[in-house]
Amino acid sequence: MKPPAKSTLFRMRQTAQLAAETIEIAQDARVRDGEIKHPMPDQVRKRDDYLGTVRLIDAVLSSQAIIDLLKQRMSAMEILATDIAAPAAEEGEEP
Structure with missing residues (x-):
């Protein structure tokens, strides 16, 4: 497998933000459509992890x-x- 290409903190932040938003939108849609009563806990944890990554990168970029x-x-x-x-x-x- 090819090693990962170089990235930037800005790109990593944007990717994590988009992933969190995608999870949130998908879970909200499933609740709204009646597929599930509440967002799936594992998906909420993933969203929170991605948003934690965003906050970490923001902290790094601030210093x-x-x-x-x-x-x-x-x-x-x-x-x-x-x-x-x-x-x-x-x-x-x-x-």
Whole structure:
């Protein structure tokens, strides 16, 4: 499987917001149409989780110090990943 492409906090926030709205709209429609009496608890929890992700991203984006720290950590993770991949590639080479 291809590794996930790079994303941005803004795109992740928008995706989480849209997912929460989709769940809410679907559950409201099912209640309105009489399919169910109340929104399904597991769907409400998922919606709440997505909205929690939105709030978390909003908190991160509100602080330049956190953004700078995240950039630093992401860069360190990329360096670590290349340090680990290089010896693995060397081990696979035939003499």
